[in-house]
Every structure is written in structure tokens, then in C-alpha cells.
Amino acid sequence: MNGRVIADRYELSTVIGQGGMGQVWTAYDGRLDRRVAVKLLRPDHMTKGTGADEMRRRFVRECRVTAQVTHPGLVTVHDAGSDGDDLYLVMQYVDGADLADHLAEHEPYPWQWTVSVAAQICAVLAAVHAVPIVHRDLKPRNVMIKPDGTVTVLDLGVASVIDTDTTRLTHTGSPIGSPAYMAPEQAMGGTVGPYTDLYALGVLMHELLSGNVPFAGSTALGVLHRHLYEPPLPVGRVRPDIPEPLEGLVLRLLAKDPQHRPSGAQEVYESLAPLLPRRGNPGGPLDPTRPFLRPHAPWPDRAGAAAAPPPPPRPPTAAPGGRGPDVAAAVDEVKKALGEGSITRAVDILGGILPAAAAEHGERSPVVRILRKQYATTLMDDGQYRRALPELRRLADDRAAEAGPADPQTLQFRHDAAQCLEQLGEAAAAIAEYRAVLPYYENAGDTGRAFDVRQRIGNLLLAVGDHAGARHQLQALLYDTERVHGPYHRLPVELRRVLERQRQFNR
Structure with missing residues (x-):
């Protein structure tokens, strides 16, 4: 599917997420010369008994409603519609790590981080519930931590289209949605509301604090049964360092009866507020306490701070017969993109072809050096100076080792680095x-x-x-x-x- 163009505008590039009902791709918006994320959903995989046309109408209608919700913690929706058998949702591309990966890289997760993540999610949920919209699928994979520590919630509105009858099982025997994060009323197919998202927030907080979801099992039905009938383990038994008010809040969020949970996201935030960190120095990129330690401060705010990780490069064009990257074709694509003024697309193509070209031809081969030089130049033209800098320094060092420090090309690379x-x-x-x-x-x-x-x-x-x-x-x-x-x-x-x-x- 690589290279497929959606709606005559969005060229799919790299899969960055995949599930039973669809995929999320990085893509190139040819009209506005920018990277976007495209979520593709297959109506026939989402439900049985509902016609594909009705599912498309419902999907587009829901996307229009959710696109009206604006909040810094929500991913921006750019476009939505259908293309062939797929429904597509075009969103802003978000740099960073999803919360599941963030947890895996930082276990045990500091409880101050949990409080900071949850407080930011509460701000998002308060805005969403005021519409009113219920997210229905709040989980770590749907929460992104950006390099500046701010939280972005994904997939708002998609679950409400899919989850019209939570108790229905797909042909694989698994319920539609995420059983580990389902509130009891959602698992039973009852009416969902803001309290349903608060339960999912409680599961998410429990997982961050303890390292595991409160209710696990070998089958989806087994997990749902435990949500309905088993009490959660207090997280303080696993992490004695957790403040008692935080442990109590998680237990309230995980109450089986929605009436026993907090009244809304605002109340949860007020409970978290005394536990939020005060002014200080953040730990670095992807630190969720940073928005509270240095509110509204620019990023990066330290000399030499690491830049946000670059988005995934565009995959290289394959040579005929699958022999590897077709460097000549990629160069032609770059020339065409630059001729059309599509600098961002040219950057993606070059970033994608370079590793494969180096593996095939050797890092010091003339073709790789030409590509690297063009890549650095294009990054500068695109204003991506922090990404261009290491490329230029590498080029300067390699050229100086061969031709000396006074060589005009060596000097040009160093001048560009300056x-x-x-x-x-x-x-x-x-x-x-x-x-x-x-x-x-x-x-x-x-x-x-x-x-x-x-x-x-x-x-x-x-x-x-x-x-x-x-x-x-x-x-x-x-x-x-x-x-x-x-x-x-x-x-x-x-x-x-x-x-x-x-x-x-x-x-």
C-alpha cells in the first residue's frame, strides 16, 4: 500500500500503528506540503449487521462533531471521508511517544509523572465532556507524550462510531474496543457517559503506578468478568511511595457504580492539583511534569537541548525486481518535489533513501555523499537547522579527512554548519x-x-x-x-x- 494516494491528496508513507480494524500511517499532504497522520478503517472489520454505507455516514458525521472540539491536548482533525473500501481520518502528525512506550521505557513510572499525565488528560476530558462527547477508548496507546512534556489525546470520536454495541463480539471472539480499560457499564452494553472515561482514566493511572492494568486475563470475557465483580488491588501495596490521596483517587475512579466515582473530570483535576509538582527544572524531553514546572516556557529552554525526534522518514522507492532502493528514481522524485516547491516531501524522500543507500553502496560511496549533501541542503531550505547540523558536520569531517581543512567543499560545509x-x-x-x-x-x-x-x-x-x-x-x-x-x-x-x-x- 506504500505510495497509495488517498483522496487524490494524501500519499501514504509508513505504518506507525496497526490494529484489528485499521492502520495509522504517516502521509504526505501534497496540497499543503506537510506531514500528516492518516487513520484507515475498514467498515467490514468494525461491525456486523450495519451496512457499509451507513457506517460511512456515521463515521463522517461523528468526525464533523469531534472536529468542533478544540483543545491544546487534542490532536487536530484536518479531513475525513471514504476512499474505496476504507474510511479515512486525516490528523495532525504528533511527534513524541505514546504512553504505553513511555511507561515501558521508564518503569517504575514516577508517581509525579502519573499525576501530571492524569491532570493533563482531565483538562482534555473536561473540554470533551462539555460538548458532550464520550471518548470510550481512553488507553495508553491513545495518549501521546510530546517532547515538551505536553499530553495529546488521540482517536476522539472514532470509538463512538465503532462501539455502538460493546457486548457484540467480532468473528475473532474479541469485543470491539479495549477490554482492559472498559468500565463495567460499557462492558455490559449499558449507557456510557463521562463517568465511563473516568473509569478508563483510573485503569490508566493504576497501570502507570503499578506497571499492570488492574484486571487482566487470558480471554476478553474473563477480563470483563473481573471488571464487573472483582475489587481492584490498591496501588499502595505495590508502590509504598505513592501518596495516600493518590491511591484513594484511583480507587474512587475504579468504582463499579458510576455514582461512586468522582462527579467529573474537573473534580479529578482538583484532587490531583495538590499533588502536582511546583516550579523547578524538568528532567528533559518527554517529561510530563514540565508543563507544571515551567508553564508556557519555550522549548527547548536549555542551551544544547536535544531536539524533538524527527518524524519517520519516507520509505525508499524499491528498485524493479525488489533488489533494494532505487536511488536514481528517488533522486528524480526529489528533483520533481523541489521543482514543485514541495520541500517537506523532498526531505522525507531523502531521509528514507539514505540508510538503504548507505547499506547497499557503502557510507563513503559517492552516491551516498551526494544524497547526504542534498539532504543537508534541503533540511536547511526547510528551516530544519537542528537536523541539518549533524549532517553538515559529518560531511565536513569526511571531506576534511580526504581533501584537507582548506578544501572549498570542506569550508562550505563548515560555513553552512555555522x-x-x-x-x-x-x-x-x-x-x-x-x-x-x-x-x-x-x-x-x-x-x-x-x-x-x-x-x-x-x-x-x-x-x-x-x-x-x-x-x-x-x-x-x-x-x-x-x-x-x-x-x-x-x-x-x-x-x-x-x-x-x-x-x-x-x-
Whole structure:
């Protein structure tokens, strides 16, 4: 299915999620030149007894309703409809990790993280329930932790289309939905409401705190039976460090009778509020306490902070006969995309072909170096300077090892790396890189590039507050540019204006 285009607009790229009823793909939106996520659902896999046309109408209607709910913690819905036998839902692509993977990588999950995740989910549920909409399938796989620690809830509205009769079993013998997170009333096919989502939140919190869902079993019916009749194990018996109010809240959320649960997401949030972390320093990317430790702070807020992981690259085009990546075809695709102004698509193609090309031809082969150079250039054109920087440094090191530090191509790679540092606001590192390449340009008699680098250094010195150093740098440059170009050339005119502004500022 790779390469399939949905609705003459969305080109499917990589599967990032899969279940019994459909798949989630990264895709390329050719109209707006952006990455999106596309969820494909098969009506014949979702239910029996309901016509496919009726399922499509219900799906589109529900998507229209849920698209009206706006909240920072909800994934944005861009489009929905049907394509062939599939229903599709086009959503914003969310960087980060889903909560199930986040838990697996951080067991035991800090209870402060659990509180922070749950509080953010409560904010989402309060907005959703006010519509009113019930999520019906809240679980770790439907919750994303973004690099800045904020939580995004996925699949709002999809479960309400699928879950018209929860007790009905599919031909595989499994109930539609997620039995491990189903409230008793949902498992019995009764009326669902906001209290149903609160029960699922209780299951999710129990799993984060203890490492396991409260009710597990070898069959779906066995799990549902335990939801109906067995009391949950208090999480404090597994994690003695958990505060008693938090343990009590989880038990209230897991009450069999909806009337014994909290009255709404707002009440749950108020119970969590005293346990939320106060001001401080977050642990790094994907730390869910960060929005409370540094509310509304920009990300990244530390020098040299790691960038968000890049989205999955577009898979390489296969060569005829399945012999591996067709590099020539990929290069042609890149040229076409760049010619159409589709820079994001070109980045995806190059990012997808590079690993396969390196495996086939060797990392130091000419074809791989050409691809890597084009990849770095395209990343810069796309404004992705943090991703371009390591590529440029690698290219510079490889070229310097072969042709020496004074080689024009080596210098170009290092100059571009300095530009990336400049764009990322890492002024001191950019100054150091520019100063390192400047003597080579001067020794080679490349006056134009040397003047440009000297001007950049002067402007960066102003940016870091070294006004004396900047004035000395720019004054010397003014003298040299006037000597070479005359006093009325664009560059000396601009330098005099900057120096005059600085003098007025320092009066």
C-alpha cells in the first residue's frame, strides 16, 4: 500500500500503528506540503449487521462533531471521508511517544509523572465532556507524550462510531474496543457517559503506578468478568511511595457504580492539583511534569537541548525486481518535489533513501555523499537547522579527512554548519565556527566570503552583548570594505549605519 494516494491528496508513507480494524500511517499532504497522520478503517472489520454505507455516514458525521472540539491536548482533525473500501481520518502528525512506550521505557513510572499525565488528560476530558462527547477508548496507546512534556489525546470520536454495541463480539471472539480499560457499564452494553472515561482514566493511572492494568486475563470475557465483580488491588501495596490521596483517587475512579466515582473530570483535576509538582527544572524531553514546572516556557529552554525526534522518514522507492532502493528514481522524485516547491516531501524522500543507500553502496560511496549533501541542503531550505547540523558536520569531517581543512567543499560545509548554529540562536558556537573558517577564506583571497563571515561575526558579537568587540570587528571591516569597494558600496553603507546606531545606543 506504500505510495497509495488517498483522496487524490494524501500519499501514504509508513505504518506507525496497526490494529484489528485499521492502520495509522504517516502521509504526505501534497496540497499543503506537510506531514500528516492518516487513520484507515475498514467498515467490514468494525461491525456486523450495519451496512457499509451507513457506517460511512456515521463515521463522517461523528468526525464533523469531534472536529468542533478544540483543545491544546487534542490532536487536530484536518479531513475525513471514504476512499474505496476504507474510511479515512486525516490528523495532525504528533511527534513524541505514546504512553504505553513511555511507561515501558521508564518503569517504575514516577508517581509525579502519573499525576501530571492524569491532570493533563482531565483538562482534555473536561473540554470533551462539555460538548458532550464520550471518548470510550481512553488507553495508553491513545495518549501521546510530546517532547515538551505536553499530553495529546488521540482517536476522539472514532470509538463512538465503532462501539455502538460493546457486548457484540467480532468473528475473532474479541469485543470491539479495549477490554482492559472498559468500565463495567460499557462492558455490559449499558449507557456510557463521562463517568465511563473516568473509569478508563483510573485503569490508566493504576497501570502507570503499578506497571499492570488492574484486571487482566487470558480471554476478553474473563477480563470483563473481573471488571464487573472483582475489587481492584490498591496501588499502595505495590508502590509504598505513592501518596495516600493518590491511591484513594484511583480507587474512587475504579468504582463499579458510576455514582461512586468522582462527579467529573474537573473534580479529578482538583484532587490531583495538590499533588502536582511546583516550579523547578524538568528532567528533559518527554517529561510530563514540565508543563507544571515551567508553564508556557519555550522549548527547548536549555542551551544544547536535544531536539524533538524527527518524524519517520519516507520509505525508499524499491528498485524493479525488489533488489533494494532505487536511488536514481528517488533522486528524480526529489528533483520533481523541489521543482514543485514541495520541500517537506523532498526531505522525507531523502531521509528514507539514505540508510538503504548507505547499506547497499557503502557510507563513503559517492552516491551516498551526494544524497547526504542534498539532504543537508534541503533540511536547511526547510528551516530544519537542528537536523541539518549533524549532517553538515559529518560531511565536513569526511571531506576534511580526504581533501584537507582548506578544501572549498570542506569550508562550505563548515560555513553552512555555522549558519545553522546562528539560526538556532547558539551565537557563541556560531562565532567560534565562523572564526575557524575565516583564515582559510582570507588566505585563499576570497574577499567576498571573508567580508561576509566578518560581518556575521560582528553581528553575533552584538547579539551576545559584546559591544566593544563588535565595534572593533565592524570598524575594521568598514575600513577594508571601503578600501576594496569604495565608500558608496552597499556593504560599507550598511556597516556605517550599524556603527552609528551602536554609538547612539551607547551615549
